[in-house]
Amino acid sequence: KQEVTQIPAALSVPEGENLVLNCSFTDSAIYNLQWFRQDPGKGLTSLLLIQSSQREQTSGRLNASLDKSSGRSTLYIAASQPGDSATYLCAVMGNTDKLIFGTGTRLQVFP
Amino acid sequence: DAGVIQSPRHEVTEMGQEVTLRCKPISGHNSLFWYRQTMMRGLELLIYFNNNVPIDDSGMPEDRFSAKMPNASFSTLKIQPSEPRDSAVYFCASSRRTNSYEQYFGPGTRLTVT
Numbered sequence: 672k673q674e675v676t677q678i679p680a681a682l683s684v685p686e687g688e689n690l691v692l693n694c695s696f697t698d699s700a701i702y703n704l705q706w707f708r709q710d711p712g713k714g715l716t717s718l719l720l721i722q723s724s725q726r727e728q729t730s731g732r733l734n735a736s737l738d739k740s741s742g743r744s745t746l747y748i749a750a751s752q753p754g755d756s757a758t759y760l761c762a763v764m765g766n767t768d769k770l771i772f773g774t775g776t777r778l779q780v781f782p
Numbered sequence: 783d784a785g786v787i788q789s790p791r792h793e794v795t796e797m798g799q800e801v802t803l804r805c806k807p808i809s810g811h812n813s814l815f816w817y818r819q820t821m822m823r824g825l826e827l828l829i830y831f832n833n834n835v836p837i838d839d840s841g842m843p844e845d846r847f848s849a850k851m852p853n854a855s856f857s858t859l860k861i862q863p864s865e866p867r868d869s870a871v872y873f874c875a876s877s878r879r880t881n882s883y884e885q886y887f888g889p890g891t892r893l894t895v896t
């Protein structure tokens with residue numbers, strides 16, 4: 672059974688710092704991995720999707736990497752801003768259409 | 783594109799009442815997913831449909847929960863009778879079954895059962 676873990680559970684950093692969020696999964700037989708952002712009381716916004724054959728994806732200040740063999744993904748946020756404050760969730764898809772979610776990292780970026 | 787639309791956004795009901803949550807997927811998407819989010823259990827998949835057909839309902843907690851997708855543009859999740867432990871945020875998501883299978887989420891329905 673696939674299990675997804677995110678570390679740390681919470682993170683508080685000053686504005687401008689570069690930071691890394693971690694995601695690990697127990698079954699390396701994945702089809703893709705998605706990173707989402709969730710603001711309080713809101714739905715999920717897809718940030719990046721990495722196919723199993725890819726090593727990384729970039730969007731603006733965000734870079735996500737995937738090491739399938741070791742069951743790890745990282746989300747790198749460059750030059751963090753207060754507007755980046757949110758909960759970040761990673762989710763993996765196996766050989767079905769089902770996404771298995773991690774418990775999230777709650778990020779706070781203070782001015 | 784309007785994105786995934788869910789209604790109502792908030793629902794407060796009394797224990798024992800029937801609750802119906804509604805979802806309109808993104809036009810052209812042929813997969814639809816219902817998730818539930820709670821503090822204790824995080825995000826859990828309840829059921830998903832491909833081409834309006836239920837594929838996996840193993841996440842539906844009990845027989846009080848049922849879901850239908852009568853056509854490609856509409857789905858319902860029904861709870862009858864509702865219980866306080868059903869209080870959660872229910873999300874609907876849709877995807878196009880192409881190479882990426884990327885899922886797009888609606889804003890959710892916050893359900894409170896008193």
